[in-house]
Amino acid sequence: MHVAPWFWFAVAVLIAWGAVGIFQKLSTNYISAESTLVWLMAGFLLFEPFIYPGKALFHYSRHSVVYGVLSGLLSTLGAWGLFAAMRYGGKASIVTPFSALYPLIVVVLSPFVLHESVTLLQGVGVLCALIAVYLLST
Amino acid sequence: MGMQFLFTIGGLPVAIAVLIGKKFKLEKSPRGILYGLAVGLLSAAGSFAFFGAYHSGGNASVITTVTGLYPMVTVVLAVLTLHERLTRSQILGLGFAAVAFIIFSLG
Numbered sequence: 001m002h003v004a005p006w007f008w009f010a011v012a013v014l015i016a017w018g019a020v021g022i023f024q025k026l027s028t029n030y031i032s033a034e035s036t037l038v039w040l041m042a043g044f045l046l047f048e049p050f051i052y053p054g055k056a057l058f059h060y061s062r063h064s065v066v067y068g069v070l071s072g073l074l075s076t077l078g079a080w081g082l083f084a085a086m087r088y089g090g091k092a093s094i095v096t097p098f099s100a101l102y103p104l105i106v107v108v109l110s111p112f113v114l115h116e117s118v119t120l121l122q123g124v125g126v127l128c129a130l131i132a133v134y135l136l137s138t
Numbered sequence: 139m140g141m142q143f144l145f146t147i148g149g150l151p152v153a154i155a156v157l158i159g160k161k162f163k164l165e166k167s168p169r170g171i172l173y174g175l176a177v178g179l180l181s182a183a184g185s186f187a188f189f190g191a192y193h194s195g196g197n198a199s200v201i202t203t204v205t206g207l208y209p210m211v212t213v214v215l216a217v218l219t220l221h222e223r224l225t226r227s228q229i230l231g232l233g234f235a236a237v238a239f240i241i242f243s244l245g
Contacts (some may be wrong), residue, residue: 043178072148
């Protein structure tokens with residue numbers, strides 16, 4: 001049986017990101033949410049030299065730089081909240097799926113901010129996500 | 139990869155602010171540090187694999203849908219390794235979440 005190469009990459013993503021939730025919980029069992037955040041950044045920084053785009057970095061448009069940096073800033077603040085949720089007793093099996101419902105916010109905001117329209121299917125997605133949030137928090 | 143580089147730069151001020159807030163005194167639990175580092179390394183490795191999937195000729199919507207199911211992997215691992223237990227309504231909630239992930243990742 002031939003399996004496409006992208007599939008193995010996708011499986012690697014699932015394993016890596018799936019395990020992240022477990023390590024977040026394990027880390028906050030021993031240290032504070034703030035310390036976990038610092039070590040997370042240390043882990044990220046180890047990769048920085050390998051992904052440094054070189055001189056191309058100085059040719060990025062101002063918008064791409066601002067939005068790229070801003071998305072990192074907001075995601076890190078979000079990660080802090082996530083670690084705090086786990087630190088204060090949240091289960092990995094609840095906090096991770098709950099926080100992964102963030103596209104709900106994107107779908108709700110995008111018509112106003114990016115003037116995108118929401119399809120009927122996405123509307124069903126929003127409804128499912130809201131029901132999921134309610135059930136997961138019970 | 140450029141965006142991933144900028145993304146990390148954006149996160150740095152938060153980590154520095156946290157360090158200052160804690161007066162540069164972090165807990166010295168080796169396990170906590172090791173697990174925290176694993177969070178960073180695995181998150182970044184997952185991102186690279188994600189880009190790898192795109193660059194190896196996969197269909198973007200299929201890749202996003204499949205990888206969007208990573209919280210379900212966490213749930214299975216949490217039950218198996220951390221022995222977490224879920225209530226019946228939480229299991230139902232996970233089902234709704236899975237449907238929502240799939241719909242959202244279809245774009």
